[in-house]
Amino acid sequence: MPAAYSDPARFPVTVDVVALTVNEGALHVLLITRLIEPFCGELALPGGFVLPGEGLREAAARELAEESGVAQIPGYLEQLHSYGPQGRDPRGDVLTVAHLLLAPNFPVLAAGSDASGAGWYPVQKLLDGELQVAFDHLLIVSDAVERARSKLEYSPLGAAFCGEEFTIAQLRAVYEAVWDTRLDPRNFHRKATGTPGFLVDTGTVSGGEAGRPAALFRLADEARFVPGEPVRAVLNPPLMRPRG
Amino acid sequence: MPAAYSDPARFPVTVDVVALTVNEGALHVLLITRLIEPFCGELALPGGFVLPGEGLREAAARELAEESGVAQIPGYLEQLHSYGPQGRDPRGDVLTVAHLLLAPNFPVLAAGSDASGAGWYPVQKLLDGELQVAFDHLLIVSDAVERARSKLEYSPLGAAFCGEEFTIAQLRAVYEAVWDTRLDPRNFHRKATGTPGFLVDTGTVSGGEAGRPAALFRLADEARFVPGEPVRAVLNPPLMRPRG
DNA sequence: ACACTTATCGTCATATTGACAATAAATCGA
DNA sequence: TCGATTTATTGTCAATATGACGATAAGTGT
Incomplete structure (x- = not known):
């Protein structure tokens, strides 16, 4: 009983x-x-x-x-x-x-x-x-x-580690830190910018650092996470961490 | 305090x-x-x-x-x-x-x-x-x-709905029920049997039903889930549900 | 034997990935 | 001021995976 x-x-x-x-x-x-x-x-x-x-x-x-x-x-x-x-x-x-x-x-x-x-x-x-x-x-x-x-594989939550606006390289650095791997900058750039409903270009660029200035992005509206609500699986197909 | x-x-x-x-x-x-x-x-x-x-x-x-x-x-x-x-x-x-x-x-x-x-x-x-x-x-x-x-997208847990041994069609029926979609039998068969470390052919076949007898499979050792331990993401790349 | 049903194998166009070349645009140092 | 250096971004190409679907195999039911 x-x-x-x-x-x-x-x-x-x-x-x-x-x-x-x-x-x-x-x-x-x-x-x-x-x-x-x-x-x-x-x-x-x-x-x-x-x-x-x-x-x-x-x-x-x-x-x-x-x-x-x-x-x-x-x-x-x-x-x-x-x-x-x-x-x-x-x-x-x-x-x-x-x-x-x-x-x-x-x-x-x-x-x-x-x-x-x-x-x-x-x-x-x-x-x-x-x-x-x-x-x-x-x-x-x-x-x-x-x-x-x-x-990080399927959601836009990598961006939660960044500020409101961020460069692709900053986002990639998040992935590399969390996954403890290196990712190819060019392929990552392609996936990040090529996934519909993930990022939007703000039009501004980040300056100051060495190298070519990078475009600043923010999360697309569809990818924004709001407290309480489940996160959308925006990265479809997902960005899988390298196996090895 | x-x-x-x-x-x-x-x-x-x-x-x-x-x-x-x-x-x-x-x-x-x-x-x-x-x-x-x-x-x-x-x-x-x-x-x-x-x-x-x-x-x-x-x-x-x-x-x-x-x-x-x-x-x-x-x-x-x-x-x-x-x-x-x-x-x-x-x-x-x-x-x-x-x-x-x-x-x-x-x-x-x-x-x-x-x-x-x-x-x-x-x-x-x-x-x-x-x-x-x-x-x-x-x-x-x-x-x-x-x-x-x-x-179901990335883990072998679809098989948790089946018995120890099951046919590809039975597994597909699970996916269709859980996802509430139809899947192409041929493409599903290809993915299920083609994913390394997912299924192993038992050598036996299921009989009795109408149609050609189907080969019976069981989960590969790598895909077995044990109580307590986290499930392995065997389906890599994942089998994504159709978006629509 | 024939119709029917389900399983399985194949084909082909398209999409995605992984590896890597090449170019663009800034800073840095002499 | 002029490279040298650094980082960003655009492409290319082969390998892989997916989606749509044709064709064949191997049973059951009549």
């Missing part, structure tokens, strides 16, 4: 956010230093308990804002996966609903003596075991990276 | 399962008739409260088994998405972690006078509003169908 509603078990529920960005050609994840037990002093994903009256997405955005010290979080946020409640937290059962943020690099509140201190860390160092993270957060980060890698 | 662990809010957590199968060329979903308030007498997804000491996947499998009357559930089960805790249940906040099962058609415990009674219902009738379901289960079913549609 299932538990009656009169007496269902109740669990603490947290949200954790895997915020990814591209920095210096490498994928980075936002981590905070924990100031309380358990795992005090160790790195962990930003996150915390869901409050009564709050939605999951709302809670994720709030925790991320609180712990990174950024009021208005940029980028694209979606739910990733739920973990638990068994065997994740030494204090007992805790269910966590992990979220994924793909965002342009934004400055976060660095560590003070008393603040927890957020920072961007190279994802590769986590996956290589060079950096340790608390709880099952390594698993969560792995899942998040795999999700991000897969999303 | 976030809630301290000493006093986190606790929520009832349920699992719901969207079990999909293909029946008579159409996609069907497993629904039960509720025997308790709220929504007593209405159709709903099988599901129920997570018990202390239980994992999410475990709870989903248990609830599905209990409510369908089937001890050993066949097919492929994965987590879909979490919903809530706000505004889903008239009794108050309830977080639900929805799961997706893709399975061959299996017989379920039909309604008795006292049992809840499970049954397969055409998904299309839900999406068309011809059939009503309780809570936010219509949304969950929609998300599940979209997930299933997308999975």
